[in-house]
Amino acid sequence: MKETEGRIREILLVIEKERGKERTVRGWWDRECREKKKGVRRVLKEWRKGNEEGMEYRKEIREYKELCEAKKRKENERWERKVEGARNECQVWEIVNGERKKRKGIYNGIEMKEWEEYFK
Numbered sequence: 749m750k751e752t753e754g755r756i757r758e759i760l761l762v763i764e765k766e767r768g769k770e771r772t773v774r775g776w777w778d779r780e781c782r783e784k785k786k787g788v789r790r791v792l793k794e795w796r797k798g799n800e801e802g803m804e805y806r807k808e809i810r811e812y813k814e815l816c817e818a819k820k821r822k823e824n825e826r827w828e829r830k831v832e833g834a835r836n837e838c839q840v841w842e843i844v845n846g847e848r849k850k851r852k853g854i855y856n857g858i859e860m861k862e863w864e865e866y867f868k
Contacts (some may be wrong), residue, residue: 755858778819780815780821781815781816787808788808791805806836
């Protein structure tokens with residue numbers, strides 16, 4: 749029983765580590781976007797409480813949208829430059845598949861016999 753709990757904890761730790769890696773690696777959404785979104789939410793809360801004016805919220809959300817659009821545009825341009833550098837269809841698909849999210853494999857460290865004993 750303790751062995752199973754230990755293995756489950758190990759698996760959960762591995763999953764958490766993988767999630768952290770995935771968050772920092774991909775795409776245009778980065779720390780700057782997250783912080784700007786937090787700022788927009790903060791101003792919205794203040795406006796709802798009555799401490800801020802609606803103009804401040806509208807200004808913040810406009811800046812946030814412009815930031816996101818600029819980041820998306822920059823990311824798309826980067827993709828286009830990569831694909832233009834490809835010489836044939838095979839290289840294009842290598843670029844595309846390299847940028848796609850990959851599914852994580854299933855942990856196969858627990859034998860079927862152990863599963864059967866656990867669920868008896």
